[in-house]
Amino acid sequence: MMKKMFATVLVALALGSTTATAASIGIGAFGGASIPIVNDLSSNGSQFGVRVPVNLVPLLTVEPFFATSSLGNVEETFGPTTFERDGGKNTGFGANVLFTFGTGVQFFPFAGIGSYKIERDGSEDITDIGYNFGLGIGFSPIPKIGVNARGEFNMVTTDETSQKFANITLGASYSLVSMP
């Protein structure tokens, strides 16, 4: 069910990109912090990744991405001994849709869907669908180069529950192709 939904949304994004007039294609990298939310299994870690922003029409950008987070270990004391649990790693790929407002400095709420894999030493890997929502701000200091900052809520569904992360990242992109 979840895979069908994921495929349907990706197809919708692909159809959207083919029926619209493409304006530009770029490539970007980003990095920042990944903060687990109400999760005793992980602590704060770092996140890095790449994005391929495809500007379809004014105000709308579809952005395939790959992201990987190394989450911090958790320490707990039981009896006289302090034990450490691997915080795990969250890796995902998918696509976000950005709605861009403003000229010069731009604000862009975004939403997306992806396939995520959560790995932790001593546990079975979890592979499932995740959803992203967030808000970004960006500007272009020089032609073809853009920089941005984003706050993102990432929720990876795991059966009847989910693992959630707040990601705060800084990124830069380069415009590879630009068409009128």
Place this chain on the structure above:
Amino acid sequence: MKTARWIFSGLALAALTSTGCVLTSAQILASFDLPNPFTIDATDNMERVTVDLNRISDYADNKDKLKGLSDFAVLGTFTNTLGPAGTVTVYIDAGTTNHANAQAVINNATKLWGPASIGAAGSATETVTLSWDDSAALLDAAGKQIVLDEAEGDGRFTIYTVGTPGGTYNVRVDDGFLVLVLDAGL
């Protein structure tokens, strides 16, 4: 912009309909103290412990919202005070049971955790304190399901720590804990 609205609405709808209340879920750490110390010896080759998760406040507070079990480990210090190198394995029964010996446990209960290896008495490895990661890796899927079923039920089950079948040994377990990470709604 109609396409944009459709895509945004689709993503939001997909997220809400497929996740339900998962948006307000959490991973909550809870631990259960085992008797300190307890000993597995060749008299019956096992030690029985009845577990009542209701004694854990984090469990009792979230019992009605429990959705799953993210992580499970047996932590403690295992010391072999008599005999050759061997293993320790933990079995589980739903509810309260009382098997007569280790063979009855192996025949009737479900493996939950292990086996963890321990060195011969007097050797450098006679005392073992497994890391949390190593212990979590010894969890057995069938036993985990019983823990989850019982946690979603009345929270009571019986565990048996069993030594090497047929061996002559005495394994003391100090500061033993069952450590669970519960998936629960908020």
